Amino acid sequence: MFDKAFFKALNITSDSSLRSFSKSVKINLTKLRYYNEKNIFPSHSDFQAINSITGISELELKLNMGILDKNIINLIQQHSNNIYGIIKNTEKNKPIYNENTKPTLQFNTDLGKLFQGDCLQLMDSIEKESIDLIFADPPFNLDKKYESGMNDKISDDEYLQWTEQWVLKCIDLLKEGGSLFIWNLPKWNTHIASILNKYLDFRHWIAADIKYRLPIKNRLYPAHYGLLYYTKGEKPSVFNEQRLPLQICRHCAGDIHDYGGYKDKLNLKGINLSDIWLDIPPVRHSKYKTRGSNELSLKLLERIISLASNEGDTVFDPFGGSGSTYIAAEILKRKWIGVELGSTESIINRFNEIDWQIEYIKDVQRNSNTLFTEEMKNKRIKHNHWIPETLSKEKVISKKKEKQMALELSSNSEN
Ligand SMILES: C[S@@+](CC[C@H](N)C(=O)[O-])C[C@H]1O[C@@H](n2cnc3c(N)ncnc32)[C@H](O)[C@@H]1O
Structure with missing residues (x-):
């Protein structure tokens, strides 16, 4: 903790110096550790106390902590020539890749290639601006056990640094007009969005209503994953409108909303897809669950791929997992590139059992882009x-x- 920016800026280098600092500024240890751990700028009164003891200015502390408010960015821009002069010869950190995680081709189809290894290394070997659609569902740093044995409990700083690395590489791979979707917890998506906002065009923060945790005391019930949707350039090359059936009562199949005299004005292809997705199932059913707890529903991937790419386009997913993206891309006749750090066996097995997944996707497609599915129609006729x-x-x-x-x-x- 003493190598973090806040303590470093205040010259706090050990437990004893932390304790004496806490006494002199009259801020308790827990709070000081919190500012340091989360890299959060102290409250007004705490900063006043720190300033009166150390003399450090707000600007100096913010620069040390890397907190670049708009005001500071303006100052940096004003002095950019000088700053550039100081830092231009600084060596850029070159990545040191591990030979053991060098990607090797494990499996391919006419449309796709699956590699085993590190996605960062693989991305360096893919031609820049050659991908039409990227979907990424990285580990969430929640201390989950992955077959690959990767460390899923690193510090927030390390996680965000690694995240920035793969996100920047994804951005480079995307064609002009290409789309990038990132699936993560809202907590991480706030950081990822701030990286993406600098390079791509924001389209949507989609909330996929999936309960993934038990309610936690003193918190709201976390009930959605965030799906960030960005494009390179102002206009996506592909945006295939998606529509959903009307919502009806589960019991009597009647209308939930009153459409008054406008029933006949409703689009027969269904209701416009919104940025809140309520119909993505968690993968629970043993028939559909092919791997550990991280597998995403093919319904989600079918929607994203159909929405933002056309047949023959190239789809890339840097975090293979059970291969949901690759299966959906293959079935929807997209070219695809896949990579997984751990074993790719379950992905390959999944390709060997692709038939039921083709049926599943056909079923998903039958039940979307229509106002009423056949099942809904029959139920409604029965109930007049x-x-x-x-x-x-x-x-x-x-x-x-x-x-x-x-x-x-x-x-x-x-x-
Ligand atoms: C959340 S899971 C993805 C699940 C996937 N979307 C699915 O539906 O099956 C994340 C996966 O990324 C893999 N992974 C983690 N770091 C990686 C890396 N550097 N390169 C490639 N894969 C990695 C993990 O082993 C894990 O299987």
């Missing part, structure tokens, strides 16, 4: 609710009735 076909009949009948009434009225008035 409208469906588009009966609406047009109702309309014809009421038009006929109107005409008849008009005739009757005119004949009455003549008599």
Whole structure:
């Protein structure tokens, strides 16, 4: 903890110096450790106390902590020539790659290639600006056990540094107009978004409603994963509109919302997909669960790939896991590149059992981009609710009735 920016800036180098600093500024140890651990700038009154004892200015402490407010960025820009003069000859850290994690080709199809190894190393070997769509679902640093044996409990700093490395490489690989989707916990997505905002165009923060933890005391119930969606350049090359069936009552199949006289104006292809996804299932069913607890639903990948790429485009996912992205890309006739640090056996097995997954994706497609699925229609007919076909009949009948009434009225008035 003494190598972190906050303590370093204040010259706190040991437990004893921390204790004496705490006494002199009258800020308790827990709070000082919190500022240091999370790299959070102290509150106004705490900073006043620190400043009165150490004399450090706000600007100096912020620069030390790497907290670059807009104001500081303006100052850096004003003095950029001088700053550049100072740092231009500093050696850029070259990555030192491990020979053991050098990617090797494990499996391929006519459309795709699967490597085993480190995604950072693989990305260095892929041609820049050659990928149409990237989806990434990295480990979340939650101390999960991965088959690859990777360390999933590193410091926040280390995790964010590593994240920045792979995110920047993904950005380089993306074609102009290409799309990048990143799936992570909201906590990490706030940091990832701040990297992406500098290079790509923000389109959406999609909230996928999936309960992934038990409620925690003194916190809201975490119930969504964040799916960041960015494009290179202002306009995506591909945006295939996706629509969903109308939401209806699970029990009586009736309308949940009142559409009044607008029922016949609803698009028969379904309701516009919003940025809150309520229909992504966790992978629980043993038939569909092919691996550990990290497997994402093919429904999610089908949607992303259909939305942001066309047949023949190239899809890349740097974190293979159970290979959901590669399976979905293969079935949807996209070219794909995959890599997994750990064993690729379960991904390859999954390709050997692709048939049921083809059926699953067909089913997902049958049940989207339509206002009512066949099952919904049958249920609604059974419960005497409208469906588009009966609406047009109702309309014809009421038009006929109107005409008849008009005739009757005119004949009455003549008599
Ligand atoms: C959250 S899982 C991905 C799950 C995947 N989306 C699916 O649906 O099956 C993350 C995966 O990334 C792998 N991984 C971690 N670091 C990696 C690296 N540097 N290069 C390649 N894969 C890595 C882990 O072994 C793990 O299988």
